[in-house]
Amino acid sequence: MKKIIMFFAGLLLMCLTFGMVVVGGAIYDTASQQTIDTFFFQPADLSSRRIGVPASLNDLSADKIREMLVDKFITEYFYVIPDAKNVQARLDGAIGLRRMVSSDVFNEWAQTVGTEISAMADMHQMRMARMLDMELPIDSDNWWTVTYELTTWEKPNDLSHAPVVTRGTMYIKLAYEPGIRPTMNLEKFDLGKFLEHGGDPSLIFRFRVDDIE
Numbered sequence: 001m002k003k004i005i006m007f008f009a010g011l012l013l014m015c016l017t018f019g020m021v022v023v024g025g026a027i028y029d030t031a032s033q034q035t036i037d038t039f040f041f042q043p044a045d046l047s048s049r050r051i052g053v054p055a056s057l058n059d060l061s062a063d064k065i066r067e068m069l070v071d072k073f074i075t076e077y078f079y080v081i082p083d084a085k086n087v088q089a090r091l092d093g094a095i096g097l098r099r100m101v102s103s104d105v106f107n108e109w110a111q112t113v114g115t116e117i118s119a120m121a122d123m124h125q126m127r128m129a130r131m132l133d134m135e136l137p138i139d140s141d142n143w144w145t146v147t148y149e150l151t152t153w154e155k156p157n158d159l160s161h162a163p164v165v166t167r168g169t170m171y172i173k174l175a176y177e178p179g180i181r182p183t184m185n186l187e188k189f190d191l192g193k194f195l196e197h198g199g200d201p202s203l204i205f206r207f208r209v210d211d212i213e
Helices: 002-027 062-078 084-092 096-100 103-111 113-122 191-196
Strands: 126-135 143-153 164-180 205-212
Touching: 062 096, 062 113, 062 126, 062 143, 062 164, 062 205, 084 096, 084 113, 096 103, 096 205, 103 113, 103 205
Parallel strands: none
Antiparallel strands: 126 143, 143 164, 164 205
């Protein structure tokens, strides 16, 4: 009789233990309770440089568009990424600065800054550029004074070396007319198709740097 009681007591204890394991598993089953939430990261300090609703051209003044185009020009003129194909395409005029400047400015850039960019890319360096300020002095005949900033990472993949930040001034003779250009390469073009096929948005404006000092 005692053995029977012990048997049923042991069986009951096993059932209780199994039940506790099942209940504990159900409580701590976090895998089935996981959710995925979507977030947009906004790393920029300024609200104007964060992800947001694209601004319409009608919301931007001619002065603002001109400033954005000059900033684009400064970027194309100085930036460096450690990619030989990118450098060669820029020097060949396939991408980048070529359509934003006159032939004389481009040739001068290719022989000077372009050579520097090529050497920096070979050393796996990286450089970012941005416009800080631009102003048109009185009686300057469209010669703008442009202040820019360069941030250069000289040591690749080395977080112990801080980037080198420098500032400079450039004088550019600028030709700019508000509005969208009606033709591209002397031919009418479809603006929507041009942008959908990856065309550079800066090229749709009547903007050109004719000379630099």
